[in-house]
Amino acid sequence: MTALFLFDDSQADGWAPFSLTRPCGELLHGRWTLRERLERLAGTRLAGHVTRPWLSRFVEAGAPPALDPGGLDGLDGLPDACSYWSSRAVPALDAAWDPAPANLWVRGRLAGVNLAAGAPPPRPDWFAAPDPVPGLADRAVPGDWLHHPWDLVSAGPSRLAADLAATSATGVQELPGGCWQLGEAPIRFGEDVRVEPGVLFDTREGPIELGARVEIATGTRLAGPLYAGPHSRLLGGAISRFSGGPFSFVCGEVDSVTVLGYSNKPHDGFLGHAYLGRWVNLGAMTTNSDLKHTYGSIRVGPPDARTDTRLVKFGCLLGDHVKTGIGTRLDTGTIIGAGSSLFGADMPPKWVEPFSWGGGRTLERVRRADFIATAVRVAARRGVEAGSRFRDWLGDIWNEAGGP
Structure with missing residues (x-):
């Protein structure tokens, strides 16, 4: 089993007026929230949103917990492998989800990473401006990007x-x-x-x-x-x-x-x-x-x-x-x-x-x-x-x- 996380990067952090009150993955886009879309694709529930520290007590029916980027090392009960995906990346519904270790790219931009068993979580500042993890394969995922909240x-x-x-x-x-x-x-x-x-x-x-x-x-x-x-x-x-x-x-x-x-x-x-x-x-x-x-x-x-x-x-x-x-x-x-x-x-x-x-x-x-x-x-x-x-x-x- 792989734990699935959405993260807000520095651009999503500035998505006024919504980023003050909620992880951006809990925004509705089309038929589903960005979180629900990723869950449908991956076939598993989201383990958490890696987002702004003041949202640690965010609560909403159906939503997973909001996590401080610096607190992932202290999580209990995680499976061996973890996937981290940008809340601004919108995967195509017919994309094939492969949890094998890889850097994940959407339209030439890094959208996330799959880490193998035993690999530590990304460093806290990685989530603000993610970069490829050395030694991992590169995998393209069909989809699009949201650059601004008015998108x-x-x-x-x-x-x-x-x-x-x-x-x-x-x-x-x-x-x-x-x-x-x-x-x-x-x-x-x-x-x-x-x-x-x-x-x-x-x-x-x-x-x-x-x-x-x-x-x-x-x-x-x-x-x-x-x-x-x-x-x-x-x-x-x-x-x-x-x-x-x-x-x-x-x-x-x-x-x-x-x-x-x-x-x-x-x-x-x-x-x-x-x-x-x-x-x-x-x-x-x-x-x-x-x-x-x-x-x-x-x-x-x-x-x-x-x-x-x-x-x-x-x-x-x-x-x-x-x-x-x-x-x-x-x-x-x-x-x-x-x-x-x-x-x-x-x-x-x-x-x-x-x-x-x-x-x-x-x-x-x-x-x-x-x-x-x-x-x-x-x-x-x-x-x-x-x-x-x-x-x-x-x-x-x-x-x-x-x-x-």
Whole structure:
């Protein structure tokens, strides 16, 4: 048996706004998280994420532990051999996984390494900037790379289409009475899916998959590729090129959006070319722009360090536990840090630091105790137990973000 690890390198460490709160392997890309994709390929569960030290108490259902790069020597019960794979490398679904010792390459870049029995783990600084291990064979693995967090947005729909085409059952699911289908791509329902009459399934551009106990309301137009995770609710409007984790509640006009899960957009408003973390709540009529008036490429980041995404269409990245008030408007290329709560008539800045609170450009720091108390209440509403480890993890990320 081989122990399987995902690691975040120095580039993944800077994936704002998500890298503050979670290992990057726990981000949804297409039909699965990056972790789930690697597990499917390797045929084994991940033993852990090698990631940032302040995430040592990260806790989420189904996720393995988060490990400090300097603490691998002290792990007990590891098998003789270990595989380490970059969270930014996306292996092809049809790649052949071979655990034999080797340096693993994706498109000419080192993506990971398989180490034999008795070999020590890589040195702690190796994970930040991995280099080939001398004496090992080189093996190419088909796949792609994610270079920036907004790649999750730009590459999301095509990744989702490929994933669903490779896994969806052939043929067409029998639709409930009063519903219609355009196109011939497959539709697949999980157990106990509830679809009200008056729902249109448009599969001309890709398959549609609904997880267990998903609910679809009358007046919803679903356009593939589309995946809604277990217990999600699609509550009306035009929803296209969408991938949502469990308990994603969505309504309105939604296009090319990924929702990590346990998040709410239950009211009208446009959301386009965007990525939402977990535990996000968007107030009624929250709307984002995803196209500049000039049709030029979109720049993102702090005012003194803007980066050109080279994307003409890009809306926003919202970190975990972000909240917006009714009528909130988000400019093109907005990035909102985790734990922020925004409201008021004025548009917030395009770069919002974590744990910001307020309206427009008058933002204060969310108090630690208030943030944790709100997060615990929100988790309870979805039946998630917010025990001491959950609260400690929230406190750790608040501390790491700094500020008064």
